[in-house]
Amino acid sequence: MTHILHRAIGHDYPVAVSGHGILIRDASGKDYLDASGGAAVSCLGHSHPDILAAMRSQLDRLEFAHTSFFTTRVAEELADDLVAHAPKGIGHVLFVSGGSEAIEAALKLARQYFVERGEPQRRFLIARKQSYHGITLGALAIGGREWQRKQFGPLLIDTHHVSPVHEYRFRRPDETALAYGERLAAELEEKIVSLGGENVIAFVAETVVGATLGAVPAVPNYFKRVREICDRHGILLILDEVMCGMGRTGTLHACEQEGISPDLMAIAKGLGGGFAPIGALLVGDRIFKAVAEGSGAFQHGHTYMGHPLACAAALGVQHVIRRDDLLANVRKQGAHLSRRLHERFGNHPFVGDVRGRGLFQGIELVADRGSKEPFDPKLKLHARVKREAMARGLMVYPMGGTVDGERGDHVLLAPPFIIDAAAADMIVDRLGEAVDAALENAVSS
Numbered sequence: 001m002t003h004i005l006h007r008a009i010g011h012d013y014p015v016a017v018s019g020h021g022i023l024i025r026d027a028s029g030k031d032y033l034d035a036s037g038g039a040a041v042s043c044l045g046h047s048h049p050d051i052l053a054a055m056r057s058q059l060d061r062l063e064f065a066h067t068s069f070f071t072t073r074v075a076e077e078l079a080d081d082l083v084a085h086a087p088k089g090i091g092h093v094l095f096v097s098g099g100s101e102a103i104e105a106a107l108k109l110a111r112q113y114f115v116e117r118g119e120p121q122r123r124f125l126i127a128r129k130q131s132y133h134g135i136t137l138g139a140l141a142i143g144g145r146e147w148q149r150k151q152f153g154p155l156l157i158d159t160h161h162v163s164p165v166h167e168y169r170f171r172r173p174d175e176t177a178l179a180y181g182e183r184l185a186a187e188l189e190e191k192i193v194s195l196g197g198e199n200v201i202a203f204v205a206e207t208v209v210g211a212t213l214g215a216v217p218a219v220p221n222y223f224k225r226v227r228e229i230c231d232r233h234g235i236l237l238i239l240d241e242v243m244c245g246m247g248r249t250g251t252l253h254a255c256e257q258e259g260i261s262p263d264l265m266a267i268a269k270g271l272g273g274g275f276a277p278i279g280a281l282l283v284g285d286r287i288f289k290a291v292a293e294g295s296g297a298f299q300h301g302h303t304y305m306g307h308p309l310a311c312a313a314a315l316g317v318q319h320v321i322r323r324d325d326l327l328a329n330v331r332k333q334g335a336h337l338s339r340r341l342h343e344r345f346g347n348h349p350f351v352g353d354v355r356g357r358g359l360f361q362g363i364e365l366v367a368d369r370g371s372k373e374p375f376d377p378k379l380k381l382h383a384r385v386k387r388e389a390m391a392r393g394l395m396v397y398p399m400g401g402t403v404d405g406e407r408g409d410h411v412l413l414a415p416p417f418i419i420d421a422a423a424a425d426m427i428v429d430r431l432g433e434a435v436d437a438a439l440e441n442a443v444s445s
């Protein structure tokens with residue numbers, strides 16, 4: 001009997017009691033290899049001694065100070081650190097408690113920016129189908145995960161969506177990757193024109209799509225064209241790097257690999273590595289200037305913004321990543337993990353695609369490789385894979401609705417940045433066993 005409203009009512013969850021490195025142990029003494037970092041959160045693994053020491057040190061000084069009264073040294077240091085390593089044009093940071101809050105803040109600040117500039121008619125937001133930007137109402141409205149939006153539709157603000165970048169599924173046989181990207185960019189521009197460019201606030205996109213599609217990067221030049229289009233129409237570009245950012249793809253920010261800078265960017269998950277709840281909104285200089293020279297305040301706030309303990313954890317995480325050159329390990333082990341995944345699943349009769357960047361990898365499951373036909377969603381194959389993986393002491397992050405919000409299954413991997421080749425090999429071996437067992441049970445049922 002539990003009094004917790006768990007994510008799945010009636011599900012029998014194991015009790016996590018300890019964690020160390022890449023492992024989590026439950027109350028029965030069973031160890032689980034955390035190959036997904038929870039949900040791409042635990043970038044340094046669990047119980048990292050340096051982060052725990054930084055948190056204890058902060059607790060000895062100050063546990064909380066409300067930001068309507070004070071700033072704190074640790075919050076200022078973290079902001080300085082993030083800006084020093086931010087994309088070009090980013091000069092300020094707003095601290096929140098997670099990714100959904102960061103997206104909510106981005107949408108509101110984008111709207112306020114145009115109000116401050118004397119353009120209050122701008123009211124439309126554009127994002128992409130098959131995207132995920134958070135679970136609060138504003139973030140859910142801008143997201144494109146239809147099965148999650150459906151029942152809350154009457155409560156959501158009106159938003160607009162264009163096609164996702166999913167080369168495996170939607171690039172035509174007669175198209176090059178560049179031509180496919182150009183077609184998608186043209187679709188975005190057509191949407192802007194149809195709404196009236198002077199009425200659009202922003203375009204919102206995950207730089208590498210995470211949970212909804214399973215580690216799907218953009219095609220070459222797509223984001224450069226998006227940046228050009230937004231600039232031409234005076235629209236803000238909001239990048240969501242809550243899951244794919246902060247080193248996950250091999251560079252601190254995933255947009256570095258696209259050669260662009262956003263106007264606003266949401267980060268979380270790997271920012272604090274799960275040691276404390278924290279997210280942030282990185283703010284472009286021109287947006288900050290408009291508010292500073294206008295009303296002088298962003299009309300937004302939360303009680304736990306800039307929480308000293310969370311800031312201490314995040315600052316410690318960023319220091320360890322640089323000190324230990326972990327981004328180099330992300331690139332090295334990401335290449336190794338990708339190679340092993342291709343070896344294990346590249347010719348698998350029920351795996352259609354292996355994709356990703358750095359330690360952000362995914363496989364897409366299909367009933368037929370030739371036609372790319374997905375499995376019947378009634379089989380809930382992704383849930384079967386998760387169950388079989390847990391039985392083998394492996395944590396992965398599967399999801400359904402990969403193709404259109406209803407059909408399709410994929411498995412996302414996002415292991416800690418500290419893994420070595422042996423751990424990557426173990427992940428692939430256990431995942432292979434779990435996938436095969438799930439498929440065997442699904443086909444026979």
